Amino acid sequence: MNKTLLLSLSMIFFSSSAISSPLDGEMVPGYDLPYLWDNYAGYTNQDWMRAIDGNKRLSEISIPGTHNSLSMHGGDIPATQTLDVADQLEMGIRYLDVRFKYRNNDLWAYHGPISQHQTFDSLLSKVSNFLARNPSETVLIRIQNEGGASDHEHQFFNRFNQVLEQYKHYNAIPKSNNPLLDDVRGKFVFIRDFNVFGSHIGIERSSLNIQDEYHLTTNWDLYKKWELVKQHFYSIDKNRLSLNYLSGSVGSFPYFVASGKSSPQSHAPQLWTGISTTNAKKYPDFPRRSCLGDLCSIYFSGTNQLTNKWIEEAKLPQHLGIVVMDFPGGRLVDNIIQSNGKSKVKSLIIYEHNDQQGKSLAVFNDMPYVGNEFNDIMSSWEMPSNWEVRFYEHENYQGDYYTRSSMKGNADMFNDKISSIRILKK
Template sequence: MQTTAKSVLYRVYALLLFMAFSHGKDLFNDNGNLQLPDSYNIGWMEAIKDDKFLSDITIPGTHDTMALYGGPLAECQAWNLNDQLRAGIRYLDLRIFALENKLYIMHGVVYQHTSFIDVLDTIRAFLSEFPSEMVLVRVKPDLFDKDNVEKMVEKIVSNDKNVWVKSVMPTMGKARGKIVFVQKSSFKLGVPLLETDTKGDYEVTHIADKENTIDKCLTQAAEDTGRDKIVLSYSSGTGVGTFWGMFLTPKKVSEKIDPWLDQYLRRFFNDHPGSCLGVIAMDFPGIDLIQEVIQFNK
């Protein structure tokens, strides 16, 4: 009985701490209008030493970066690409469909009102303004004619000296001002990618189970970073398509997970100083959650 009472008190105390730290912070954001404080450090990678490899950096990213359209079942982000970059996002997850001679950005069967060329133009404009930064880009061929996506991407970027398509891991100094592609399975341009998630981890039927999955993935990430691969973990998820979680859209999952993730990262940072967690790809992150990820590089 005494042990049970202590457990209850501990949970209440943890909840109070969570509420105190989270109050007033921008952790989950579904507002499409980005508002940055005047003191916000957009070019946060300027502080990273030139000799540090990208695989040694903790990087905030977005899952299904361009999924702004399609309703609650499909939408994973609220900010447009330029706003995501200005907020500190440095890993982009692009789903691309090749049709004739053009590459379209998709989320499943939902067209996201832009093309791959438009995305590249936005990134280039950002890097021109903030040359201290670099942007990781993952391309996932989607729908039909998947084999043609890589060939078309390679043709588009072939003469661009500010695009990194080699498999060798660059240092921050070599990557500044560049778009760095990451490769996995159906897309072979760029540096290798290692995902901590296993098949089905994106399916969420209970939020507590998703928290345990993220814990497992980030613990593994801390062990695997610093090698010849970019390590990627997801905090995103959806219950759409499952029975028990059918009402857990990406937004509803993020509304619960993003504040929890902020507290998790705080504890991890204090318990494991000097750790690197690789890339954390999120849905609907707020600027304070993004800053908590960046904090690992200090």
């Protein structure tokens, strides 16, 4: 039997348990989607942070967020959301990315030149009302001067402070760029991205680990964008806040980057790439359809769909950082929230890096060869409590071996040395 077949027979991927948990939200039938182009979310999870240990730092929590959170108007080019901020918060979103310009003596939401018909005051009113009803939560707000860093910068900052004074009881200004959850519960926290003239208003954006490559020249750059998203998930450090933007635009519509669809509707068909090939290495994560033997047509898949699929198949680390999305559906939001639960390990999982970080592989049966992608790179593992596993230095269970039965650990003396695995007990 060849190695590829052995590998496929030895792997099992898993998704969230059906058992109820404090992290669970409520899903309306028909809205179990990773991408949503509706003005009704079909999913609510108002207080999921009550299930999170308050001694955790924000960097240790997987948080769903939205990109250009107020941009609902102007057509397919500027629109990035269909849900109002109040609905986003009810859905479980806890990171908002907002952009304002100082115009007519106020701060008005814009996406580029397109007004979004909302003020900074209306935003803080919605956020504060939500926090008053849900004091277990916190909301991170990245705020930017959409007119440019120097556009009316003094008036921008002065109006910011005038409005903030009305909502100061709901505002936390942490001493650290990575506060404990308990220190900011019931509060909103700004992530600064405009000139505050030496003042301290919240978390400094420069302290964050950010992937925000938004420029796609054509639709065919979508796969490159997905690879950047994927790589960033593997690079996350639990001691530093991470922002991973799934969004993109310029040469593609925002809805297309999120969905890969032929039109923006939630259930629109996926767009064909125009490629039919027998080459399995061409866009390997995109779906194959209409196959004739090994000859298959490749269709686009959006960053929302791909991220959701990889979470459900346990191909990403359990900790996801802040995931920033256009048009998020309830299924993806729920999967991000659920990743904060206790690991529901159903098999051995081996990881590329120490402390169960980096790319991972779920193993259910003996593996005489771990595959080219994992040969000599395993650094840590986790397994169910009743399992016992033996790791071998060479293929076909040869060379030095190390037996482990603890639920998780680092490889230490056999770091980057493992080529085959036996399951001794399960």
